Amino acid sequence: MSEQIKVPCVIMRGGTSKGVFFHANDIPRTPEERDRFLLAVFGSPDKRQIDGLGGADLLTSKCAIVAPSDREDADVVYTFAQVGIDKPEVSYDINCGNIISAVGHYAIDHGWIKAVEPITSVRVYNTNTDKVITLHVRIRDGEPAVEGDCRIDGVPGTSAEVGLDYSKTYGGVTGKLFPTGRVRDRVHVPLLGKSIDITIVDLGNLSVFFKAEDIGCTGVEMPHQFSQTTYDIFEQIRKIAGDMCGLDEKATMIPYQIMVAPPSRYELISGGTSIEAEDMDFVARMCTLGGMHKAFPVGGATSAAIAALAEGSVVHEVSGTHDNPRQVRIGHPSGMMQVYARAESENGAWTAKEVTFARTARKIMDGFVYVRKSRL
Numbered sequence: 001m002s003e004q005i006k007v008p009c010v011i012m013r014g015g016t017s018k019g020v021f022f023h024a025n026d027i028p029r030t031p032e033e034r035d036r037f038l039l040a041v042f043g044s045p046d047k048r049q050i051d052g053l054g055g056a057d058l059l060t061s062k063c064a065i066v067a068p069s070d071r072e073d074a075d076v077v078y079t080f081a082q083v084g085i086d087k088p089e090v091s092y093d094i095n096c097g098n099i100i101s102a103v104g105h106y107a108i109d110h111g112w113i114k115a116v117e118p119i120t121s122v123r124v125y126n127t128n129t130d131k132v133i134t135l136h137v138r139i140r141d142g143e144p145a146v147e148g149d150c151r152i153d154g155v156p157g158t159s160a161e162v163g164l165d166y167s168k169t170y171g172g173v174t175g176k177l178f179p180t181g182r183v184r185d186r187v188h189v190p191l192l193g194k195s196i197d198i199t200i201v202d203l204g205n206l207s208v209f210f211k212a213e214d215i216g217c218t219g220v221e222m223p224h225q226f227s228q229t230t231y232d233i234f235e236q237i238r239k240i241a242g243d244m245c246g247l248d249e250k251a252t253m254i255p256y257q258i259m260v261a262p263p264s265r266y267e268l269i270s271g272g273t274s275i276e277a278e279d280m281d282f283v284a285r286m287c288t289l290g291g292m293h294k295a296f297p298v299g300g301a302t303s304a305a306i307a308a309l310a311e312g313s314v315v316h317e318v319s320g321t322h323d324n325p326r327q328v329r330i331g332h333p334s335g336m337m338q339v340y341a342r343a344e345s346e347n348g349a350w351t352a353k354e355v356t357f358a359r360t361a362r363k364i365m366d367g368f369v370y371v372r373k374s375r376l
Contacts, residue, residue, distance in 0.1 A: 005376075006368040009041075010106060011053070012064075015098030015359040016154035016295035016334065019062035020053050020369070021106050024079075027065065033376070035090040038063055038083050040375035047086040053369060054083065058291055061085050064099050068112045074125035074132050076107045082253060084289070091289075093253040094205045095126045095133075095172070097298020101162045101359035104135040105144040109363065115139045119163075129172030129205070136163035146362045153268075153335020154295035159360035166204050166302045166355040173206040173254065177306065177350055179245045183313040187240050189215075191233050199313040200241050203306050203352055205299030206254045208241035209315050212261040212283075219261020219283040222269055222333055223292040234259070234287045252289065256300045259285045263320045269294050269333040280331035281308060282319045296332035302355045304330055305341035310350050325354065 010021040020041060028034045039045070042061055043052020054061045063081040071077070080099055082091040104122035108115050113122055122135045138145040138160040148160030170177040179200050188195045196214040201207050212219035215233050234257040241255045261284075263277035286293045286300050305328040307315035316322065325342030342354040 003374070004370045004372055006370050008367075009369045010366040011364045012102040012106065012361060013155070013364055014096075014100065014102030014361045015152060015298060016059060017062055017096060017098035018055060018060045018364070019064050019096075019099045019102070021064045021066060021102070023110075024065050024067035024077075036376055037371065038081055038090050039088055040371045041369055042083045044084050045086050045088045049085060054085065056085060058082070058085070058289065058293060059295065062096055062099050064103060064106070066103055066106055068107075069125050071125055074123045075113050076103060076122060077125045077127060078103050079127045082289075089252070091253050092128055093251050094256075095128045095131075095299055097164065097166070097204060097302070098359060100124060100126065100133060101135065101164060101298075102361035104137040104162065105361050105363060108137065108139075108144055115142050115144070117142075129169060131169040131172045133169060134165045136165075138162070144361075148360070150358055150360050152358070152360055153332075153337065155360060159362060161358045162361050163356065163358055164298065166298075166357075167352055169302070170203040170352050172202060172204075173247070174202045174245050177201065177203055177352060178310070179206070183307075183310045183316075183350065185244070187237075187244075189233065189236055189240065191229070191236050197314050198237065198241060199307050199310075199315060200245065200255060201303035201307045202245075203355065204302035205256055205297070206245065207256040207258050207300050207303040208237060209258050209260055209304070209307055209313070210237060211314050211318060212259045212285075215259065217259060217261075218264070219259060219285065220264050220266035221285060223294065226292060231287065231290050235290065256297070256303070257287045258300055258304060260304075260315050260318050262318045263331065266331075268335060275331055275336055277320075279329065280336055281321050281329045282315065283331040285333070292333070295334040296330060296337050298357065298359065301330055301337050301339050301357065304328070305339035305355060306343055306350070306352050309341055309343040310345070
């Protein structure tokens with residue numbers, strides 16, 4: 001009897017992330033069995049994930065569980081899982097906007113949606129946030145296009161654009177765009193020994209924003225320049241904001257913790273290349289699970305874009321441009337990300353009218369992953 005099982009899977013790059021894609025029918029259904037399965041697939045817990053498909057990085061330890069949808073408003077149902085690296089944890093707290101950009105390719109490749117040139121729209125229901133995101137996939141010769149002129153920082157070269165519309169994703173966790181009913185709140189942070197201003201936004205993924213100068217940072221730090229104390233401060237702010245939103249203590253990834261600062265020149269994490277202050281509206285650094293992201297997640301960028309438009313928020317305060325609507329330009333460790341945003345305020349209540357941006361995606365490998373039965 002074989003000591004391993006083999007399961008069909010596809011490895012895909014979506015935006016600045018890479019993930020393992022499974023058909024929902026091919027993996028265990030119960031939460032406990034599914035988590036054990038995913039940890040075994042990725043080779044976790046192990047900081048190198050040497051015995052699995054994980055890439056030893058938050059951006060490459062991701063999973064998409066996909067199936068056709070029976071909802072009238074969606075073509076595909078998708079669940080995102082962030083698999084722990086050195087800890088035996090699997091989180092379903094968030095949707096990954098980078099990984100979802102590849103879901104349309106996966107669905108079209110599997111014949112669930114007819115490919116129509118030049119663009120096929122795919123409506124994706126995300127179970128993590130209970131929201132529908134629409135993808136616009138370029139089609140060539142009956143297949144999702146790979147080659148194109150769309151460039152995103154953090155990914156070498158250019159590829160075919162995938163357009164994403166996030167305008168209907170507000171309130172996925174709390175039911176409100178600004179969960180506290182305010183664009184700015186003042187909270188006491190024990191590790192800092194003082195109170196600071198924060199802005200909480202729930203669009204894409206629930207996020208909490210705060211100014212770099214308030215926690216003793218410049219805003220242009222890279223992962224190796226953060227001390228453990230700084231990471232602890234990020235986590236404490238996350239918990240404070242989570243309590244304000246009524247989150248369960250089991251939530252470990254949200255709110256995203258996003259530090260912002262005015263535009264400033266800095267060298268990219270890849271080295272040798274700098275991004276100039278005039279090329280961005282503000283600088284942002286995001287942390288989850290005690291680590292800084294080397295790029296910038298879509299679910300955080302959408303919240304950041306709306307926060308940048310909302311007068312009075314901490315993001316609006318540090319932003320170098322205040323036009324509404326506009327392309328909001330976010331400086332992150334790997335470069336710059338653009339999100340087109342349009343928001344309106346009526347009697348102090350803000351609504352997101354449009355939140356769109358471009359990603360790229362492609363299939364890297366399909367086949368089988370072999371999983372040791374002893375891990376299950």
